[in-house]
Amino acid sequence: MSRIGKQPIKIPSDVKVSVTDSTVSLEGAKGKMVQAFHPDVHIEFHQNDRQMVIKRISDEKYCKALHGLTRALIANMVFGVTKGFSKKLEIIGLGYNAKVQGKELVLSLGYTHPVHLIIPQGIKVDVTNPTNPAKLTISGSDKQMVGQFSAVIRGKKPPEPYKGMGIKYENEVIRRKAGKAFTSGAA
Missing domain, CATH: 3.90.930.12 (Ribosomal protein L6)
Known part of the structure; x- marks a missing residue:
């Protein structure tokens, strides 16, 4: 499993999160960001512990690459809407x-x-x-x-x-x- 992709993303309490299909929408103090991701990567938001988990559907090489990429992009989105x-x-x-x-x-x-x-x-x-x-x-x-x-x-x-x-x-x-x-x- 991807070392980066398997790490959960902590979402601060002041950030509004919306996940629909493969589209993630985040809104924070510094602005709002919406990004669509590849459908081979499944994105889950756990409301109770405010974490986002990314999972891939297969172990093919391109899925492994998308797994880490998607996690990194979402982490950058969280940092961008909170600190910039x-x-x-x-x-x-x-x-x-x-x-x-x-x-x-x-x-x-x-x-x-x-x-x-x-x-x-x-x-x-x-x-x-x-x-x-x-x-x-x-x-x-x-x-x-x-x-x-x-x-x-x-x-x-x-x-x-x-x-x-x-x-x-x-x-x-x-x-x-x-x-x-x-x-x-x-x-």
Whole structure:
């Protein structure tokens, strides 16, 4: 049996749970999430001890994979609606900055034009320091959406290896390269 899939998921008392067929709906302080799962995995919610148990219908290889995946996704949903997920980004570079205008994130990244990104529904963007190094916090209840939007922002100007200018995650280590070597004397 799957080591991850066989572990029950503890559901906090302030989270509303609804399980119908292979669809799980959770509602908590940080929002509401609904997700449909593969029908080969059976999801049970035990109201008395507030635990969710995932069982598979067979021991085929794909069922074993779905078993652990389903458990991990539901655990992420529970964490998302109770505490939420966040990613922190830093924008490093002279003249680079970020600001939120309504439902748009506006980035100045050294291009001839500002980069406008529409903030997806359910995602919150906080700009704690608007100038060098600009610091952004992307937060929300859906782990996949937070990670995807962070990757889209980082993809607009990935950090370069010589001076480290660009957008990077807060604790990301950028391997630096040596610049041009100066040689004295004419050839």
